[in-house]
Amino acid sequence: MVTVRLENVTKRFGKVVAVDNANLEIKDKEFMALLGPSGSGKSTLLYLIAGIYKPTQGRIYFDDMDVTELPPKERNIGLVFQNWALYPHMKVFDNIAFPLELKKESKEEIKKKVTEVAKMLKIDHLLERYPYQLSGGQQQRVAIARALVKEPGVLLLDEPLSNLDALLRMNVRAELKRLQKELGITAIYVTHDQAEALAMADKIAVIREGEILQVGTPDDVYAKPWCKFVGGFLGNPPMNFVESTVIRESGELLIGESRIPAPPKYAELLKKFDVSKVLLGFRPHDAEVIELKPNMPDPPMLVGEVFAAEPLGRETIVTVVLDDETYVKVFASKEQKFDVRDKVGIVLDLEKALLFDKKTELVLERAFEKKEFS
Amino acid sequence: MLTDVEVRSKKTEVAITIAILMASIPLFLAFSLLVLSSFSKEMMTNLSLESFRFTIENWINVLQGKLAFTGGIRQNILKYTFNTALVALGVAGVVTLISALSGYALSRMNFRGRKFLLMFLLMLHAFPGVALIVGVYLLYRLSLPSSPSLVTTFSFMYVIVARAALEVPMATWLMKGFFDSIPWEIEWSAIVDGASRIRVWRKILLPLIKPGIAAILLFGFLAGWQDLIYVRTFLVEPTLATYIEANLEAEYSHMPLIAAAGTLYLLPTIIFFLTSQKLLLETHSGGIKG
Numbered sequence: 001m002v003t004v005r006l007e008n009v010t011k012r013f014g015k016v017v018a019v020d021n022a023n024l025e026i027k028d029k030e031f032m033a034l035l036g037p038s039g040s041g042k043s044t045l046l047y048l049i050a051g052i053y054k055p056t057q058g059r060i061y062f063d064d065m066d067v068t069e070l071p072p073k074e075r076n077i078g079l080v081f082q083n084w085a086l087y088p089h090m091k092v093f094d095n096i097a098f099p100l101e102l103k104k105e106s107k108e109e110i111k112k113k114v115t116e117v118a119k120m121l122k123i124d125h126l127l128e129r130y131p132y133q134l135s136g137g138q139q140q141r142v143a144i145a146r147a148l149v150k151e152p153g154v155l156l157l158d159e160p161l162s163n164l165d166a167l168l169r170m171n172v173r174a175e176l177k178r179l180q181k182e183l184g185i186t187a188i189y190v191t192h193d194q195a196e197a198l199a200m201a202d203k204i205a206v207i208r209e210g211e212i213l214q215v216g217t218p219d220d221v222y223a224k225p226w227c228k229f230v231g232g233f234l235g236n237p238p239m240n241f242v243e244s245t246v247i248r249e250s251g252e253l254l255i256g257e258s259r260i261p262a263p264p265k266y267a268e269l270l271k272k273f274d275v276s277k278v279l280l281g282f283r284p285h286d287a288e289v290i291e292l293k294p295n296m297p298d299p300p301m302l303v304g305e306v307f308a309a310e311p312l313g314r315e316t317i318v319t320v321v322l323d324d325e326t327y328v329k330v331f332a333s334k335e336q337k338f339d340v341r342d343k344v345g346i347v348l349d350l351e352k353a354l355l356f357d358k359k360t361e362l363v364l365e366r367a368f369e370k371k372e373f374s
Numbered sequence: 375m376l377t378d379v380e381v382r383s384k385k386t387e388v389a390i391t392i393a394i395l396m397a398s399i400p401l402f403l404a405f406s407l408l409v410l411s412s413f414s415k416e417m418m419t420n421l422s423l424e425s426f427r428f429t430i431e432n433w434i435n436v437l438q439g440k441l442a443f444t445g446g447i448r449q450n451i452l453k454y455t456f457n458t459a460l461v462a463l464g465v466a467g468v469v470t471l472i473s474a475l476s477g478y479a480l481s482r483m484n485f486r487g488r489k490f491l492l493m494f495l496l497m498l499h500a501f502p503g504v505a506l507i508v509g510v511y512l513l514y515r516l517s518l519p520s521s522p523s524l525v526t527t528f529s530f531m532y533v534i535v536a537r538a539a540l541e542v543p544m545a546t547w548l549m550k551g552f553f554d555s556i557p558w559e560i561e562w563s564a565i566v567d568g569a570s571r572i573r574v575w576r577k578i579l580l581p582l583i584k585p586g587i588a589a590i591l592l593f594g595f596l597a598g599w600q601d602l603i604y605v606r607t608f609l610v611e612p613t614l615a616t617y618i619e620a621n622l623e624a625e626y627s628h629m630p631l632i633a634a635a636g637t638l639y640l641l642p643t644i645i646f647f648l649t650s651q652k653l654l655l656e657t658h659s660g661g662i663k664g
């Protein structure tokens with residue numbers, strides 16, 4: 001029920017720039033994931049929105065109201081911490097009731113609301129226990145219940161699943177997404193797990209060293225990363241990058257001994273701008289590994305030898321080392337059999353391949369747009 | 375047998391125990407001689423068991439406030455015990471309240487001179503209380519009320535505050551440590567939920583550092599109970615400490631009787647150390663599980 005907007009928000013701790021000139025809009029009822037590696041400033045950004053930290057520069061708006069100076073309790077937010085921060089000396093009921101007690105609601109009202117939210121999160125049988133008597137998954141639900149019970153306008157979650165085991169994480173992931181949609185609440189979700197972000201969010205903001213690199217739908221961010229970092233951070237295994245030299249006359253890329261045509265969408269750009277070194281990026285699913293057969297006309301491809309093949313059940317990840325010592329990972333169907341040291345070729349789906357500028361690591365179209373390329 | 379990581383091997387355990395026992399022999403001996411003498415007709419300080427002839431007369435006399443078998447001098451020892459307890463409780467209360475507040479501020483609030491203040495507190499703690507007594511006495515004389523009826527009350531308040539002041543620096547340091555051990559997130563969580571800082575302090579943080587508070591209450595109490603110099607300098611009424619000290623060398627005093635008074639005086643110390651182990655070691659069993 002609230003749109004959150006950050007305008008040029010910067011947060012410094014002494015010399016450390018934890019958040020660097022962030023601009024971000026989270027629409028009403030939207031599920032936004034803040035995705036980045038450890039230490040990238042995700043928690044700091046969340047605490048800025050919560051009002052726990054005050055920005056060094058910039059403004060924060062909830063709808064059209066400037067909340068930059070507003071203390072946390074007046075922002076009507078629910079916050080779930082990375083370590084859940086339950087009050088160890090209070091029973092589950094009192095933990096969840098705490099925000100309501102502070103609002104001076106009546107005893108009956110509190111009881112009603114706590115029971116309701118506990119039912120919703122399936123913890124109504126645990127209300128008389130202490131936090132240390134709960135499993136990790138149950139504690140996490142209590143933390144979410146405590147954040148939801150005051151019916152906040154924005155729900156902020158700081159890696160709430162990172163303390164759970166892999167299986168439980170998958171289940172809670174789905175539940176949380178459903179809950180958010182059912183309640184129609186604006187949610188901002190911090191995570192360093194790209195799979196979590198892709199699975200849950202309506203939009204993803206990728207952060208590195210305090211800088212928001214790209215904001216977009218999961219599909220967009222996955223398929224059209226704006227820079228090498230984003231491509232390399234999303235996907236499991238992530239995008240492959242191969243150094244290549246542009247041959248301007250023929251519109252081809254030279255990679256070691258191999259020559260392949262440049263992805264068609266870059267043909268124009270490569271003609272127009274003079275750039276010689278690029279990084280060719282492709283996802284492990286957007287290529288095929290083929291066995292090299294003697295006396296056959298080769299399709300254009302990268303050549304190398306098999307370094308390792310890891311069967312995953314449904315398919316196999318093949319790691320291939322190209323002649324210039326670059327390692328790439330490609331998915332192959334499980335019918336294909338590979339041995340270590342087999343000579344293989346990699347045929348790319350050029351429609352989906354991307355080119356990045358070598359120096360700025362921006363995808364070429366953006367590098368040209370910003371006129372930042374080598 | 376498999377042991378947890380924190381468990382020491384049996385051998386070191388035994389060695390440590392023996393070392394501790396050896397070190398405490400003189401202390402233990404002195405205490406037991408004192409206690410035994412209080413139940414004996416003669417002092418046992420010559421270390422011979424023959425001088426022990428059991429009696430509880432000493433205790434009866436002490437509790438009746440008699441100093442000697444013969445003399446008619448009677449002192450109200452219960453009143454002295456009460457005075458001692460009053461000073462001890464006062465010191466404990468004042469030290470705990472002040473250090474719980476200042477420890478919180480030093481742990482949680484960022485203000486100018488915080489680092490300096492922390493160092494300064496340590497220095498203050500190292501400063502001997504005796505060295506301050508001239509200055510403290512001057513202040514006492516200056517602030518003494520003119521009406522004689524108020525002097526007794528005033529002297530109680532003064533000795534409590536002055537004695538507590540000696541304990542506050544270290545207690546503040548300890549409290550800061552206890553507060554430091556609580557994750558910020560717990561406090562932030564309460565603030566986001568709408569609690570004021572003072573409320574967070576009272577409702578969330580204090581319950582979490584209960585063992586720490588108990589420890590400081592205890593040390594404050596013992597400091598007040600054991601104090602001699604400040605009590606003797608400022609307090610109009612006697613306490614157990616000044617009473618024993620005054621009669622230790624008096625000609626009329628019967629030593630086993632003083633031993634009984636001494637045992638009475640040591641009782642809280644002994645009781646606390648025997649019973650409070652568990653209390654002091656208690657920490658809130660785990661907030662977060664993986």
Ligand SMILES: Nc1ncnc2c1ncn2[C@@H]1O[C@H](COP(=O)(O)OP(=O)(O)OP(=O)(O)O)[C@@H](O)[C@H]1O
Nearest residue numbers: 013016017018037038039040041042043044045192
């Ligand atoms: N209170 C603080 N004082 C000084 N530096 C801080 C403070 N909080 C965070 N930082 C620094 O700011 C940067 C961002 O920290 P932040 O906690 O936001 O990272 P994060 O993305 O949440 O990481 P993680 O995934 O490990 O939780 C880090 O370099 C960190 O050292």
Ligand SMILES: [Mg+2]
Nearest residue numbers: 042043044082
């Ligand atoms: Mg974090």
